[in-house]
Amino acid sequence: MRYLPLTPEDRRSMLAKIGVASIDDLYEDVPARARRTGTVDLPPHQGELEVERAISALARQNLGTGSAPSFLGAGAYRHHVPASVDHLIQRGEFLTSYTPYQPEVTQGTLQYLFEFQTQVALLTGMDVANASMYDGATSVAEAVMMANRVTRRDRAVLSGGLHPHYAEITATHARFLGFDLARQAPDPTGTEDLIATIDADTSCVVVQYPSFFGHIRDLRPLAEACRKAGALLIVAIGEIVAMGALEPPGAMGADIVTAEGQSLGNSLGFGGPYVGLFTTRDKYVRQMPGRLVGETRDADGRRGWVLTLSTREQHIRREKATSNICTNSGLCALAFTIHLTLLGEAGFARLAALNHAAAGKLADRLAGIGGLEILNKSFFNEFTVRLKTPAAPVVEALAKRGILGGVPVSRFFPKEKSLESLLLLCATETNTDEDMAALAGALKELLK
Amino acid sequence: MSNLDPVTGTFSGNRGLQIEEPLIFEQGQEGRTGVDLPAPPKGADRLGGMARKGAVGLPGLSEPQVVRHYTRLSQKNYAIDSGLYPLGSCTMKHNPRLNEKMVRLPGLADLHPLQPLSTVQGALALIDQVAHWLKTLTGMPAVAMSPGAGAHGELCGIMAIRAALEHRGETRKRILVPESAHGTNPATAAACGYEVDAIPANAKGRVDLEAFRAKLGPDVAGIMITNPNTCGLFEPDIVEIAEAIHGVGGYFYCDGANFNAIVGRVRPGDLGIDCMHINLHKTFSTPHGGGGPGAGPVVLSEALAPFAPLPYVVHGKDGFDLVEHDEKGRAFGRLKGFHGQMGMFVRALAYMMSHGSDGLRQVAEDAVLNANYILASLKDVMSPAFDGTCMHEALFDDAFLKDTDVTTLDFAKALIDEGYHPMTMYFPLVVHGALLVEPTETESKDSLDLFVTVMRGLAARAKAGEAQHFHDAPKLTPRRRLDETAAARSPVLRWKPTVETKQAAE
Numbered sequence: 001m002r003y004l005p006l007t008p009e010d011r012r013s014m015l016a017k018i019g020v021a022s023i024d025d026l027y028e029d030v031p032a033r034a035r036r037t038g039t040v041d042l043p044p045h046q047g048e049l050e051v052e053r054a055i056s057a058l059a060r061q062n063l064g065t066g067s068a069p070s071f072l073g074a075g076a077y078r079h080h081v082p083a084s085v086d087h088l089i090q091r092g093e094f095l096t097s098y099t100p101y102q103p104e105v106t107q108g109t110l111q112y113l114f115e116f117q118t119q120v121a122l123l124t125g126m127d128v129a130n131a132s133m134y135d136g137a138t139s140v141a142e143a144v145m146m147a148n149r150v151t152r153r154d155r156a157v158l159s160g161g162l163h164p165h166y167a168e169i170t171a172t173h174a175r176f177l178g179f180d181l182a183r184q185a186p187d188p189t190g191t192e193d194l195i196a197t198i199d200a201d202t203s204c205v206v207v208q209y210p211s212f213f214g215h216i217r218d219l220r221p222l223a224e225a226c227r228k229a230g231a232l233l234i235v236a237i238g239e240i241v242a243m244g245a246l247e248p249p250g251a252m253g254a255d256i257v258t259a260e261g262q263s264l265g266n267s268l269g270f271g272g273p274y275v276g277l278f279t280t281r282d283k284y285v286r287q288m289p290g291r292l293v294g295e296t297r298d299a300d301g302r303r304g305w306v307l308t309l310s311t312r313e314q315h316i317r318r319e320k321a322t323s324n325i326c327t328n329s330g331l332c333a334l335a336f337t338i339h340l341t342l343l344g345e346a347g348f349a350r351l352a353a354l355n356h357a358a359a360g361k362l363a364d365r366l367a368g369i370g371g372l373e374i375l376n377k378s379f380f381n382e383f384t385v386r387l388k389t390p391a392a393p394v395v396e397a398l399a400k401r402g403i404l405g406g407v408p409v410s411r412f413f414p415k416e417k418s419l420e421s422l423l424l425l426c427a428t429e430t431n432t433d434e435d436m437a438a439l440a441g442a443l444k445e446l447l448k
Numbered sequence: 449m450s451n452l453d454p455v456t457g458t459f460s461g462n463r464g465l466q467i468e469e470p471l472i473f474e475q476g477q478e479g480r481t482g483v484d485l486p487a488p489p490k491g492a493d494r495l496g497g498m499a500r501k502g503a504v505g506l507p508g509l510s511e512p513q514v515v516r517h518y519t520r521l522s523q524k525n526y527a528i529d530s531g532l533y534p535l536g537s538c539t540m541k542h543n544p545r546l547n548e549k550m551v552r553l554p555g556l557a558d559l560h561p562l563q564p565l566s567t568v569q570g571a572l573a574l575i576d577q578v579a580h581w582l583k584t585l586t587g588m589p590a591v592a593m594s595p596g597a598g599a600h601g602e603l604c605g606i607m608a609i610r611a612a613l614e615h616r617g618e619t620r621k622r623i624l625v626p627e628s629a630h631g632t633n634p635a636t637a638a639a640c641g642y643e644v645d646a647i648p649a650n651a652k653g654r655v656d657l658e659a660f661r662a663k664l665g666p667d668v669a670g671i672m673i674t675n676p677n678t679c680g681l682f683e684p685d686i687v688e689i690a691e692a693i694h695g696v697g698g699y700f701y702c703d704g705a706n707f708n709a710i711v712g713r714v715r716p717g718d719l720g721i722d723c724m725h726i727n728l729h730k731t732f733s734t735p736h737g738g739g740g741p742g743a744g745p746v747v748l749s750e751a752l753a754p755f756a757p758l759p760y761v762v763h764g765k766d767g768f769d770l771v772e773h774d775e776k777g778r779a780f781g782r783l784k785g786f787h788g789q790m791g792m793f794v795r796a797l798a799y800m801m802s803h804g805s806d807g808l809r810q811v812a813e814d815a816v817l818n819a820n821y822i823l824a825s826l827k828d829v830m831s832p833a834f835d836g837t838c839m840h841e842a843l844f845d846d847a848f849l850k851d852t853d854v855t856t857l858d859f860a861k862a863l864i865d866e867g868y869h870p871m872t873m874y875f876p877l878v879v880h881g882a883l884l885v886e887p888t889e890t891e892s893k894d895s896l897d898l899f900v901t902v903m904r905g906l907a908a909r910a911k912a913g914e915a916q917h918f919h920d921a922p923k924l925t926p927r928r929r930l931d932e933t934a935a936a937r938s939p940v941l942r943w944k945p946t947v948e949t950k951q952a953a954e
Contacts, residue, residue: 001803001810002802003542003544003733003802003803003807003890004807004810004811004889004890005890005891005892005893005895006574006814006817006818006892006893013893014818014820015817016826016895017821017825018817018821018823018837019819019824020821020837023813024838025837026816026817027682027710027714027816028474028684029683029684030682030684030710030713031684031686031717031719034714034718034719035714036713036714036715036718039712039809040585040712040715040803040805040808040945041584041805042581042584042804042805043799043801043804043805044583044804044805045802045803045804045806046802046804047802048546048802050801051546051576051798051801052546052549052801054552054801055550055553055556055574055794055797055798055801056550056553057570058570058571058573058574058577059554059556059570060570061555061569061570061573062555062556062559062567062568062569063555063560063563063567063568064554064555064556064557064559065560066554066558066893067555067558072560072562074562075562075786076560076561076562076786077787078558078560082482084482084514084515086516088515088518088519088522090548091518091522092527092528092529093523093526093527093529094518094522094525094527094737095524095527095529095542095543095737096527096529096543096736096740097525097526097527097528097736097737097738098535098538098540098736098738099736099738099739099740100531100738100739102864102869102870103927103930103932104864104922104924104926104928104929104930105524105525105869105922106524106526106738107521107525107637108522108525108737108928109525109738110525111469111471111524112521113517113738114941114943115472115473115941117942118943119472119506119538122505122506123504124655127942128941128942129941129942131739132739134596134600134740134741134784135595135596135784135785135786137784137786138596138783138785141680143819163784163785165782165786166785168782169781169782169783169784169785171781171782172607172757172780172782172783173639173779175638175641175780176607176610176640176641177639178641184760186918191574201608205812214497215496216495216498217496217498217712218497218498239726243500243504244789245493245500246495246498246499246500247498247500250501251502252500265560265890267557268557268558268560268561270556270560270568270597270787270790271554271561271785271786271787271788272785272787272789272790272791273563273596273740273743273782273789273790273791274785281651285939285941291739292939292941293941294935294936294939294940294941295935295940295941296928296932296934296935296940297930297931297932298928298929298931299929299931300928302455302927304927305930306930306932306935308932308935308939308941309936310936311936314599314631314632314634314635315630315631315632315875316631317631318634319634319635319637319644321631322636323635323637323639324599324602324603324632324635324636325598325599325600326598326599326631326632327598327599327729327736327739327740327741327742328597328740328741329740329741330685330737330738330739330740330741331735331737331738332737332741334737336537338514339508340928341472341507341509341517342481342482342483342509342514343481343482344476344481344482344505344506344507344508345476345478345503345504345507345800346479346481347482347483347485347508348504348506349500349504350487351485352470353488354485354486355805356489356495357489357491360469360491360493360494363494376494377494377904378494378495378497378498379494380689381611393894394712396564399564399567401796404560404564404567411562411772413641415773418554428483435489
């Protein structure tokens with residue numbers, strides 16, 4: 001077997017050194033009823049060629065976004081990732097390294113995480129970012145639990161423009177930790193009034209920016225209302241590329257900003273692994289979940305990096321930790337930071353502008369189609385349309401024509417009749433004019 | 449030569465292949481970029497008046513600078529690819545590159561999670577196949593695939609337990625956790641609203657059965673036990689523990705972090721457990737990536753299966769279906785965005801298919817053999833924490849360092865200068881000055897022999913009174929010991945422009 005270096009002769013001599021007759025002697029603590037003599041009922045080992053053939057066959061049964069015009073967003077976005085990103089993250093010293101608990105032999109990981117933290121803080125306009133979470137969705141739940149700790153209150157308001165997965169995960173934690181959620185009705189028009197929902201028990205208000213339905217709202221009045229009420233404003237970002245075009249939440253008074261970082265450096269990959277971004281104000285840093293890298297000096301006085309403020313974390317604080325998170329998304333954070341370093345100030349702004357322009361072009365193309373109404377006055381690279389018929393069958397019909405034509409809102413709210421005709425459409429720098437013409441043409445026919 | 453670096457004795461501050469590398473923020477120049485993107489069309493924006501007013505503050509670097517930056521950073525890291533990584537409880541085994549090739553296939557890497565299900569049948573089939581392998585290997589009837597890592601899997605398991613209890617109309621207060629447990633266990637129990645009640649270990653490094661029985665009662669929701677445990681030992685009373693916890697109406701959470709020791713040889717389902725997370729980044733070779741991403745699927749017993757979180761894959765009438773809503777059922781909710789760590793499923797499947805049922809059994813046996821070989825080769829010069837053989841990791845205490853003025857930490861730092869990543873130190877907490885060594889099955893005998901030679905040499909050196917050598921270590925690394933106290937006292941968690949660079953920019 002190609003991954004196992006021991007030879008039968010090695011095994012014999014090693015057993016002799018240990019002083020046992022057979023490998024079975026090393027399993028003598030296993031209760032008799034659980035000892036298995038044969039192999040389990042699964043296929044035997046295979047060579048690379050056979051494995052590659054089998055998995056490739058599964059891959060071929062799918063229609064990838066690389067092989068079809070694709071307008072899907074709703075929390076996961078297709079972007080072009082420069083070739084050097086994937087090359088660099090596959091360097092074995094990054095790929096096969098552990099969490100950097102031993103700083104003398106992990107300065108590489110620690111330095112890129114320090115740079116990552118800085119980039120994330122800059123993008124969101126916040127003071128401090130951690131070294132990543134599982135994804136954007138779980139980051140929101142962690143942010144709400146952090147706000148509960150900071151404010152010592154236990155009622156969170158979730159905007160109707162928050163990604164349904166973000167809200168559902170937060171609801172799961174609320175159920176088991178016993179805090180209250182005021183989850184607002186879905187807000188496809190971007191007109192909800194959140195200020196009226198804040199009361200004296202409210203620990204935080206969570207909004208998405210741009211919203212799940214694509215709307216962009218000035219968060220300053222809400223931030224001010226939160227501040228007056230002693231509640232925190234949590235802003236979730238589903239598409240981090242938007243920060244190249246929009247005022248950052250930090251500049252509008254947010255207390256915690258979370259984001260899904262998949263768009264930079266990471267492939268769609270059917271939903272994971274992605275990378276959660278988590279930022280806050282300096283004054284709340286000791287209530288943050290997750291790992292943090294900090295600057296220090298070594299014994300020779302040279303600058304270096306270490307994991308720090310670990311007394312918040314489970315491996316030190318056990319049941320009193322701020323979160324149970326341990327493994328996070330190191331390698332995805334590396335892909336993120338390399339892509340952003342390649343983009344730089346100019347490239348990032350340009351990427352955002354191209355996305356906004358692509359979505360604008362798509363909106364203009366669709367505007368004249370009968371039976372289709374665009375609900376957004378504002379958007380970044382994604383907007384909501386109302387069709388004259390339910391959206392899911394239209395998307396299915398588009399797929400039959402080889403077009404991945406957006407995400408029907410009913411996928412998230414199957415019971416909500418009022419939402420069944422809504423479709424989320426996204427365009428990025430990867431969408432060509434031909435893609436848009438294909439979608440517009442097909443929709444025109446299907447909505448006749 | 450006043451401009452020589454006082455530490456390295458070179459003009460550059462470099463030392464051969466160890467090259468100093470500034471932060472990206474110290475290398476940026478305005479107007480430089482590492483991408484060529486077309487100019488966006490001009491026109492009014494539709495950003496609702498919220499267009500960005502100021503710059504982000506990102507540095508500008510070209511592609512060659514970026515490639516060199518990260519290449520140099522990578523060279524400051526230890527990795528499985530470069531050497532034995534004896535980090536106990538972490539299972540740092542070889543990460544096959546076939547896994548990486550498979551996850552990048554078109555049709556997998558470029559799948560959007562919200563495509564119509566008719567266009568992702570191969571992806572759903574793949575998840576179903578991984579689930580089948582995991583269920584078969586563990587002897588359990590169900591598996592929740594979505595948790596993002598081991599600790600997330602723990603959360604999933606404890607939430608399923610709590611949901612099952614609530615379904616019975618019961619609210620119970622306590623979760624029992626051995627003192628030797630990984631920190632995530634008590635943190636998880638607390639994150640699900642439970643009180644953590646610690647069970648002591650006995651003199652043999654196992655759960656103290658009498659102490660455990662004394663804690664049982666109607667308010668105990670369950671127990672979390674790592675097996676093989678964090679001392680690298682199999683819990684011989686595990687069946688009795690399972691029966692006792694079930695006897696008071698509680699559930700058995702098994703932490704599967706150490707599944708590598710028994711995969712293919714022992715099915716946890718045969719031991720009476722109710723749920724167990726599996727770290728795909730340990731047993732099933734997906735890369736650790738400098739701290740993730742991982743994946744932590746949780747196998748579930750019949751009793752807990754109805755409460756598994758959303759989403760899950762089922763066999764429908766027209767192929768595979770993905771259940772994302774469960775209005776009538778008992779699913780406890782959603783735990784993760786989309787459908788879990790698909791990229792890790794692909795890698796784990798490539799690994800499991802490569803090994804097959806026969807190879808996986810050999811994996812466990814070789815992992816256990818390698819650990820015992822190290823234990824046998826070092827037990828006369830170091831101090832094994834417990835008598836007898838071990839499973840996949842060898843645990844020592846610091847008794848062998850008594851009166852040497854060398855601590856476990858010093859010893860580990862000296863190992864770095866010998867070209868090794870340190871073993872796990874000061875964990876588990878139940879052993880004084882613990883040194884936990886897990887070689888994994890992917891080390892050759894030659895590699896183990898060299899490691900043993902080094903360990904024996906260091907032990908002899910410590911006992912010979914060369915404490916200073918250990919206190920000074922490491923000396924040959926890109927950085928020597930770092931001041932963690934200073935880092936925590938006044939945290940610097942991001943780069944900020946100095947006054948001069950700010951002025952220069954203006």
